[in-house]
Amino acid sequence: MSSSSDFQQDRHSFSGSPQKWNDFELPGDTLYYRFTSDMSNTEWGYKFTVTAGHLGRFQTGFEILKQMLSEERVVPHLPLAKIWEWQVGVACRQTGHQRLKAIHLLLKIVQCSAQRDCDLTLLKPLWQLFTHMENNFGHDMAKPGILLPLHRALAELFFVTENRVAELGSLQEYLLALNTEDHLHRCTAQ
Numbered sequence: 001m002s003s004s005s006d007f008q009q010d011r012h013s014f015s016g017s018p019q020k021w022n023d024f025e026l027p028g029d030t031l032y033y034r035f036t037s038d039m040s041n042t043e044w045g046y047k048f049t050v051t052a053g054h055l056g057r058f059q060t061g062f063e064i065l066k067q068m069l070s071e072e073r074v075v076p077h078l079p080l081a082k083i084w085e086w087q088v089g090v091a092c093r094q095t096g097h098q099r100l101k102a103i104h105l106l107l108k109i110v111q112c113s114a115q116r117d118c119d120l121t122l123l124k125p126l127w128q129l130f131t132h133m134e135n136n137f138g139h140d141m142a143k144p145g146i147l148l149p150l151h152r153a154l155a156e157l158f159f160v161t162e163n164r165v166a167e168l169g170s171l172q173e174y175l176l177a178l179n180t181e182d183h184l185h186r187c188t189a190q
Contacts, residue, residue: 001026001033001048003093014046021048027093062101069108084109084118092125103153110161120161121177130154131183 003010003026010026031050065083068074087109091102103126109118133151165174176184 001031003028003030003032005032007032007034027090029095058098058101062105065105066108069105069112072112075112080109080113080117081119084113085122088122088126100149100153103150103157107153107157107160110157110164113164120165120174123158123161124178126154127158127178128180130158 001012001014001024002008012024012026014021033048035046068078084106087102087105091099091106094102106123130151133148133154162171162174165171179187
C-alpha cells in the first residue's frame with residue numbers, strides 16, 4: 001500500500017498472517033494498493049479497512065502549534081526553520097481543511113519570524129498550485145468574483161510573504177526562486 005501510484009511514497013508492505021499487520025496512516029486522499037499471490041495457499045486473500053483521517057491527531061497538533069505561535073515569549077524558542085519545512089510539506093500533501101489549516105500556520109510563521117528564519121523557496125509547489133488556480137480562475141466564468149477557500153488562503157499567504165520579503169530586501173531572489181524557467185520565458189515573451 002502506498003500514497004503514490006508508483007508505490008514509492010509512504011510504502012507499507014505486508015505478507016503472512018493478519019497478526020503481523022499494523023495500523024498505519026497515509027497522507028492525502030488516495031490509497032494505492034497491490035495484492036500479489038504466490039499461489040501457495042487457497043485462502044481468499046486479505047481484508048483491510050480504510051478510515052478517513054484521524055481528526056484528533058491532526059487537530060491536536062494544529063491547535064498546539066497555533067497556540068505556541070501566538071505566544072510571543074514562546075516563539076523565540078521554537079525551531080521555526082524546521083517547523084516551516086514541516087508545515088510546507090503538510091500543506092503540499094494534505095487536502096481540504098487540513099491543507100487550509102497548514103497554510104494558516106505558515107501564515108502565522110511568516111508573520112512572527114523575526115529574521116530570515118524560513119526558507120521561502122520551499123513554497124514553490126504551493127506557488128505553482130496558486131498560479132494554476134489563478135490561471136483557471138480567469139477562464140471559469142460560471143462563478144465570477146468567487147474565490148475558493150484554498151485560493152483565498154494561498155493569495156493571503158503569498159501577499160503577506162511578498163511583503164515580508166520586500167521588508168527584508170530580497171524580493172527579486174524570492175520571486176526568481178518561486179518561478180520556473182519556462183514561466184520566466186513566457187513572461188519575457190509577453
